[in-house]
């Protein structure tokens with residue numbers, strides 16, 4: 001099966017500033033991929049490169065077997081919802097759906113109409129008069145109803161209420177037929193529910209990427225009193241100290257050396273926070 005995304009040494013500069021550097025990734029098709037990282041890490045830049053809204057200044061990127069933005073056939077393969085969920089303020093919801101039908105050969109009119117009705121978004125209302133959450137739902141509907149191979153979502157749920165967020169995540173996890181989803185979010189709990197592939201991006205670089213199950217199995221959390229000397233070495237990913245307890249994220253199989261440390265499984269949040277912490281020693285990419 002063609003990879004959803006292949007990047008080799010991908011980079012993007014804005015003037016002298018590197019927004020993304022040396023990004024090498026292979027994302028298999030059919031995954032729900034969570035892209036996390038601190039503000040300014042380069043997530044939107046990576047997603048915009050994948051959607052063809054930006055061109056690389058170094059390296060290469062291939063999305064669903066083609067060059068992002070490389071013509072109508074490629075555009076049809078990718079649905080993209082930007083962070084600010086842009087819609088045409090003066091057009092009504094129904095007019096957006098008609099426009100979607102005109103512009104997209106694979107448009108699923110039933111899916112679009114059903115989704116808008118189910119969510120209670122008023123079809124006759126101008127998009128500029130919708131609430132932020134309704135606008136996001138309209139933008140998501142337009143992206144989903146074009147039946148893309150890859151759905152790219154930049155912080156898709158930020159403006160949705162908790163119930164709408166849960167339902168949307170449910171929708172994502174139920175997507176069938178080989179649809180790949182690449183979405184960025186700061187909400188690790190959301191990621192935990194739907195993602196089976198994780199990318200952590202920090203300071204313009206991929207810190208870790210891989211199958212969630214493999215990443216979880218490949219790490220463990222050591223817990224010990226704050227007075228104990230912390231283990232060191234390349235197997236140590238991050239150290240977090242409070243007044244009483246120290247927790248250390250390490251690669252699985254590493255021995256702590258001192259029996260005072262108790263080892264337990266690492267959760268997704270431990271992984272994300274560990275790899276986002278500044279003490280991370282090295283790049284690790286797993287398939």
Ligand SMILES: Nc1ncnc2c1ncn2[C@@H]1O[C@H](COP(=O)(O)OP(=O)(O)OP(=O)(O)O)[C@@H](O)[C@H]1O
Nearest residue numbers: 014017018019037038039040041042043044045046
């Ligand atoms: N058009 C631009 N011109 C100059 N610098 C830019 C431009 N777009 C992004 N950058 C810079 O590139 C870096 C990465 O930005 P990007 O928007 O990709 O981060 P992000 O991870 O999506 O952040 P956030 O979580 O805050 O949305 C930032 O330092 C940002 O200031």
